[in-house]
Amino acid sequence: xxxxxxxxxxxxxxxxxxxxxxxxxxxxxxxxxxxxxxxxxxxxxxxxxxxxxxxxxxxxxxxxxxxxxxxxxxxxxxxxxxxxxxxxxxxxxxxxxxxxxxxxxxxxxxxxxxxxxxxxxxxxxxxxxxxxxxxxxxxxxxxxxxxxxxxxxxxxxxxxxxxxxxxxxxxxxxxxxxxxxxxxxxxxxxxxxxxxxxxxxxxxxxxxxxxxxxx
Amino acid sequence: xxxxxxxxxxxxxxxxxxxxxxxxxxxxxxxxxxxxxxxxxxxxxxxxxxxxxxxxxxxxxxxxxxxxxxxxxxxxxxxxxxxxxxxxxxxxxxxxxxxxxxxxxxxxxxxxxxxxxxxxxxxxxxxxxxxxxxxxxxxxxxxxxxxxxxxxxxxxxxxxxxxxxxxxxxxxxxxxxxxxxxxxxxxxxxxxxxxxxxxxxxxxxxxxxxx
Numbered sequence: 322x323x324x325x326x327x328x329x330x331x332x333x334x335x336x337x338x339x340x341x342x343x344x345x346x347x348x349x350x351x352x353x354x355x356x357x358x359x360x361x362x363x364x365x366x367x368x369x370x371x372x373x374x375x376x377x378x379x380x381x382x383x384x385x386x387x388x389x390x391x392x393x394x395x396x397x398x399x400x401x402x403x404x405x406x407x408x409x410x411x412x413x414x415x416x417x418x419x420x421x422x423x424x425x426x427x428x429x430x431x432x433x434x435x436x437x438x439x440x441x442x443x444x445x446x447x448x449x450x451x452x453x454x455x456x457x458x459x460x461x462x463x464x465x466x467x468x469x470x471x472x473x474x475x476x477x478x479x480x481x482x483x484x485x486x487x488x489x490x491x492x493x494x495x496x497x498x499x500x501x502x503x504x505x506x507x508x509x510x511x512x513x514x515x516x517x518x519x520x521x522x523x524x525x526x527x528x529x530x531x532x533x534x535x536x
Numbered sequence: 537x538x539x540x541x542x543x544x545x546x547x548x549x550x551x552x553x554x555x556x557x558x559x560x561x562x563x564x565x566x567x568x569x570x571x572x573x574x575x576x577x578x579x580x581x582x583x584x585x586x587x588x589x590x591x592x593x594x595x596x597x598x599x600x601x602x603x604x605x606x607x608x609x610x611x612x613x614x615x616x617x618x619x620x621x622x623x624x625x626x627x628x629x630x631x632x633x634x635x636x637x638x639x640x641x642x643x644x645x646x647x648x649x650x651x652x653x654x655x656x657x658x659x660x661x662x663x664x665x666x667x668x669x670x671x672x673x674x675x676x677x678x679x680x681x682x683x684x685x686x687x688x689x690x691x692x693x694x695x696x697x698x699x700x701x702x703x704x705x706x707x708x709x710x711x712x713x714x715x716x717x718x719x720x721x722x723x724x725x726x727x728x729x730x731x732x733x734x735x736x737x738x739x740x741x742x743x744x745x746x747x
Contacts, residue, residue, distance in 0.1 A: 353651045354651060368709075369683045372631075390653070390681065392681075392682065392711070400713040442716070465635060466600055469633065518649055
């Protein structure tokens with residue numbers, strides 16, 4: 322019985338192992354990105370800059386290690402800065418080949434550490450927090466050439482721990498911003514949409530070179 | 537005037553020489569190019585004019601893709617926002633890639649995408665100077681780091697072994713957020729042209745014909 326369960330669990334791996342020893346795993350990619358943050362709790366949209374490197378561990382599995390810095394204007398009264406450092410696992414359920422002109426869709430899930438600071442513009446009053454978050458999303462690479470791609474990703478980032486909430490209130494036509502730190506209850510998060518440009522630099526396993534040598 | 541005509545004739549004559557050889561694409565892997573130029577910019581949301589100095593270095597990974605790093609420094613800015621806010625600093629660095637359209641010759645058109653980061657700061661303009669000894673009052677706000685994005689189109693023309701001409705226009709996106717009363721939109725249209733230098737840093741191995 323145990324053997325049957327083990328065989329059932331290993332079946333997808335065995336079936337993948339029968340795929341031609343490809344060519345896609347082991348590559349190291351380096352890239353830069355622009356990030357848009359939307360649908361956050363305070364309703365403000367942010368814009369950011371970042372970079373990432375990717376290490377492709379299997380034909381159908383990639384890892385993405387990134388850092389980004391996002392700034393958000395809160396009603397012209399306060400500003401928010403977010404710094405994310407994290408990683409994601411990218412799985413390619415359909416096409417996984419990197420070849421010119423092809424689109425490679427993927428699903429992703431990951432984790433990040435997050436530093437946020439909200440500062441009021443008029444008096445400089447600020448609150449900050451350090452927390453962590455998990456993210457899930459969808460994306461696709463468009464392979465411009467065999468070694469360069471543009472990637473578009475939409476992911477929802479859910480934060481844990483404390484949240485800094487900024488709310489713009491209006492009294493007699495005069496706008497004010499109220500900033501407070503609260504404990505997250507339920508799902509508190511935002512959508513991150515990023516566009517990145519990535520270049521495949523080298524083969525970390527050096528398997529292609531070795532394969533060429535042996536053949 | 538004579539000098540300008542002479543330079544134009546000289547450049548055109550070089551073009552004619554190359555035009556006779558144009559059957560393969562000049563650019564290819566291992567080409568390194570660099571340039572420095574003055575950039576005219578217009579912040580169209582704020583109605584402000586900027587002058588930057590920009591330097592770039594670019595490496596061609598193959599005949600279609602290159603990686604480019606750029607840095608620009610704001611030399612001067614004129615104009616104020618509706619809240620009388622002006623830009624004091626707008627210095628930025630960019631890193632990204634360009635896609636080069638294949639051609640048969642020395643003409644190299646491309647599109648470029650470069651995310652970046654800028655150091656920006658602003659000031660509030662006070663009352664104007666009333667006498668020659670008087671100074672205009674300005675309230676300066678602390679600087680801030682601003683994420684940027686740029687996309688552009690342009691072309692290089694490799695008219696000489698170590699030099700080329702270039703023209704480029706690009707759209708810059710960003711927003712300066714600071715202690716100033718209102719944010720400044722950094723959406724800018726930039727245009728630049730000039731002379732750049734290029735070198736193939738690794739020479740292609742010549743194929744020895746087999747007898």
